[in-house]
Amino acid sequence: MPTVNELLATGPRATPFDIMRSAYAELIVTDLAASEHFYVELLGFVVSDRTEDALYLRGWEERTHHSLVLRVGERPAAGCVAFRVRSERDLALLEEDFQRRGSPTRWLEGGSLGMGRALRVWDPFGFPLEFFCEMSQFETQLQRFDLHRGAPIMRLDHFNLHSPQVEEGVAFWLDMGFVCTEYIATDGADERFTGAWLRRKPTVHDVAFTVGRGPRLHHLGFTTADTVGVLRCCDQLAAAGYAHLIERGPGRHGVSNAFFVYLRDPVDGHRIELYACDYYTGDPDHRPIRWSVHDARARSFWGALAPDSWYEESMPVLGPDGEPVEIVDSSVDERTARSEVMA
């Protein structure tokens, strides 16, 4: 296992392929109509398309066909997290890369709504990833303020993953060309990651890790225009009788400077973060910010404790066989990982 210092000293790999950004996630939901009520009526996602068993959603700023796919299944799960690459050539290079790693790879040829073909792979830890380079576009609705509802949700920002092997996970994503922008680590000689934030687009992250049992999807982060939008969403949810869906916040993270609120969807418990106040990270010599696990401000700049559920609950991910990937314990002791909230 690489050490934190080794990982950060090495930095990202110069890759032959160009992964551009986190692009969409597929969530398996058990009741599409009930999910539509939450994501569309309450949160205000824009409906791009629908089929008998799936709903294709996007934020108000997004022109690409979807950043969230809700697909009906028997049990709630995360189907995949998907990344946009620059060109078809990148897809071929990524296939090679994953085949060399011995990962399962699979092509989803055309026909997928609004997209060109996609490469579905499973990373060494069991997370289902997808890569694609073509997606159809809509006219922007950014300035249709008269139609905005909810926060409103502007665009997908990132995926947050619950992983028992954060060092190995970080090593993998650095190898994919990602850059570490912030991390939380234990103190002392045997420094271990308890959280790590990695980016391709020049924001704080496209992918983040929270140490814990996994592989599981912790949450999807969507950008709102400002802090006021986050508050408005809380007011609207509570007014409509859904205050119990507000799991944590609103508040500010030390890490990433995010003004956040975490919501749980009422049917399957998928976790959505509304997220504002990110910053620019694109400079090549941009150094990662280290937070001690004992600094409560990393997770909660204002000091409010996260509820247990936020640390413990997460969504299983689907394996190549369509069944949930087995969940394993974390190599970092759970108490250590949460010492940040007990300081």
Place this chain on the structure above:
Amino acid sequence: MPTVNELLATGPRATPFDIMRSAYAELIVTDLAASEHFYVELLGFVVSDRTEDALYLRGWEERTHHSLVLRVGERPAAGCVAFRVRSERDLALLEEDFQRRGSPTRWLEGGSLGMGRALRVWDPFGFPLEFFCEMSQFETQLQRFDLHRGAPIMRLDHFNLHSPQVEEGVAFWLDMGFVCTEYIATDGADERFTGAWLRRKPTVHDVAFTVGRGPRLHHLGFTTADTVGVLRCCDQLAAAGYAHLIERGPGRHGVSNAFFVYLRDPVDGHRIELYACDYYTGDPDHRPIRWSVHDARARSFWGALAPDSWYEESMPVLGPDGEPVEIVDSSVDERTARSEVMA
């Protein structure tokens, strides 16, 4: 004519009656359906009631039946501005007071939607005023954030009147028990008012004067929750294709500290101010703030000039015969009155 100093030295009269606050206005509109689109669909007023020829509206915080009545007529006009008094007894005392002044008075007995009987009078300058003490109530919708639209508009705050005789007007309202909280005046020995703000409820005003041809209604001021609501309303109007209805602002007034925007309704040109950031004025020894007419910050704290229309255009008011009251010129020279914007 009393001087500014005499007026302010005398202060408000101890009245036998208790006028509590500005309560509602009646606007004559020429196309009720088109007006409903603006006030309800675009601005987000709550519909309390409707008849064949009138629409009764209120803000989201208001429980009383209406703060705005739109009534169909042949020509746009202001029907009346109405004040709530504490009790029936106050109505009788006000009738006496106005009869003593030789003002036309008239009782509107019951039957009026959502109200007890009302006393309609015309003040010495021709403005149609109404007083009442009973109005039916709805449950508050303040916290139905999920239903809020537009700014949203919370409650009626004040009436602003275009008047050629501001000193006499101020004297009249002081005589009604109102308190002057702020004013704009010419400099030098022959000090004249060019604007005055008068209150009963402990905000900056229930009634204000802008010097100019009159009697005319300059605007109705409605409170929004915060500055962000004012901006959101502008965004929504523009997105829906109604940017041309934004006459002035958004910006901040020096007077009253208001964060404001002025809108003109698309059918008849009635002017609505959205208004935030008022302050408490209830102390008995609260001294009025004086602004020089040459201090541009009085009208525009940030310096942006108001368009000519804002100074020149206003709505005729209806007389006892149902016809528009004759409009006369201001005794203060128009150039003087506007020197504030040319500084």
Place this chain on the structure above:
Amino acid sequence: MPTVNELLATGPRATPFDIMRSAYAELIVTDLAASEHFYVELLGFVVSDRTEDALYLRGWEERTHHSLVLRVGERPAAGCVAFRVRSERDLALLEEDFQRRGSPTRWLEGGSLGMGRALRVWDPFGFPLEFFCEMSQFETQLQRFDLHRGAPIMRLDHFNLHSPQVEEGVAFWLDMGFVCTEYIATDGADERFTGAWLRRKPTVHDVAFTVGRGPRLHHLGFTTADTVGVLRCCDQLAAAGYAHLIERGPGRHGVSNAFFVYLRDPVDGHRIELYACDYYTGDPDHRPIRWSVHDARARSFWGALAPDSWYEESMPVLGPDGEPVEIVDSSVDERTARSEVMA
């Protein structure tokens, strides 16, 4: 003991005296310099005056000499909560009223910084109250935005008291001419108050009760301009290393619609609420809003639990002998009182 229904049916008494509003509080602090750092440097109160053993503070909107007095003493305590009355005559009438009740009364003659003489009394439950009608004034600093620091704090809004006898307390304040605007009560036949909000000025409250051991001062509520100011204050406190002073929030109360945060001063633990989004309550027939103690939204519209300290900790008040008044248990079971947070 009067029942909730009896109290609300009777309503406020028509008093011969006119208490206008909550005006200032005196807190006993053990380290004046350290307190000044918190209240002035971190929160941004304006210093009006200082003596060897006291600091006189006000908000940015306030013109009156002070709304908060910090006075040095051996142990932290609440010295008094003070109300402004309309005239000298009201003071004499209040003296009579309290003498008739058998309450200790005492005149603080002139000399007090920035004030005329004041009547200090102890109410039937041991709370030290003060009434006065004269206070010197400063120029407003409302629009000295360039000097604002912290939230900024605009003005004192209310006092919140921990009281074991809420029904009796409400009866007392109704007798003082106060109006009940909102309350939390147990369900069922034997309905009991667990919280009550009472006002003179037309906001939600000047005085509120939280049921519990008392008499104790729960907190002082100060108005900020908007929700954004509350968030900025949290950010500034945390950035300066004082996140641990944020006891609860930010969040929204169902009661009063307040967007709030509760802070504890770092030396003595006095609790300060920053408060925005109040509403107008001045109509004579304004009906109180009832919340069930089992409706968690009353205390926390978005559902976040208050920490134990917020329910349990409060400040002793000083009796006529200058010693803390004895604290007694609540007649409403503590578990009942908090059932709102366990729903």
Place this chain on the structure above:
Amino acid sequence: MPTVNELLATGPRATPFDIMRSAYAELIVTDLAASEHFYVELLGFVVSDRTEDALYLRGWEERTHHSLVLRVGERPAAGCVAFRVRSERDLALLEEDFQRRGSPTRWLEGGSLGMGRALRVWDPFGFPLEFFCEMSQFETQLQRFDLHRGAPIMRLDHFNLHSPQVEEGVAFWLDMGFVCTEYIATDGADERFTGAWLRRKPTVHDVAFTVGRGPRLHHLGFTTADTVGVLRCCDQLAAAGYAHLIERGPGRHGVSNAFFVYLRDPVDGHRIELYACDYYTGDPDHRPIRWSVHDARARSFWGALAPDSWYEESMPVLGPDGEPVEIVDSSVDERTARSEVMA
């Protein structure tokens, strides 16, 4: 001269060098102390360094040594606009590129405060550009909310240039690898640009053109955290007696969705835009948005007219000889260019 359609059909060139982003500007000021008062005391820039004749400033989010250099000179002017490139190799390739164009090039070797060596060139239209790849870094102050002043200003966002040859200018920047995200154009067969926005980092722009006499620097755009920060800056400037420095706004641009205000520095008239509400533009197939010059919403989404000064006044730029570059008229008729504001 290339047509608009030809330019947009061709798109950006695949360049051998990698210009990463707009990075800093040098302004020539005539009174350094007075400029410091405006930029540091009023706007809240962070001082990174100072020499006898220059001040090095940055925003609160920025870690790199400076994004604004104020350098003393005899007449106000723009010294250069500077871009960060990925590596030393890019600098060499850029030198070749500009030499091939016949442009003056010059190396500023080390010694420059906080920077590695820089390549200064003059583009075909006379604008002084600079390229560099190394700049020393500070710790981030993003979360030192307790120290923030002014808006606060977060980071440099873009340069806006007044140019008589917008088509040629756009062609040049596409050739540098920039992407056009939005533009304003005349209608009809002979379509001409009146404004164009071009980016490298995935925001709306790093460089924009406003058609008009040039070469001149129209303004520097700096990002603020949100709309509220822009309003706060206006309030603070006005409160401090500097309302006359607010040239235009606050308001919203249709182009770029910016919530903006334009300020003029009080000594030399340099124009600073505070800018919020940008959006993500990084997708390779992100299509530019076209606005008609007759659509007033392009420049002013809410309809308020820009003052003449905003269209006419701009800052001369310095040539290789240190003297102002000669200013020439626009090939697009001035009336056409401004028809957008007369619609």
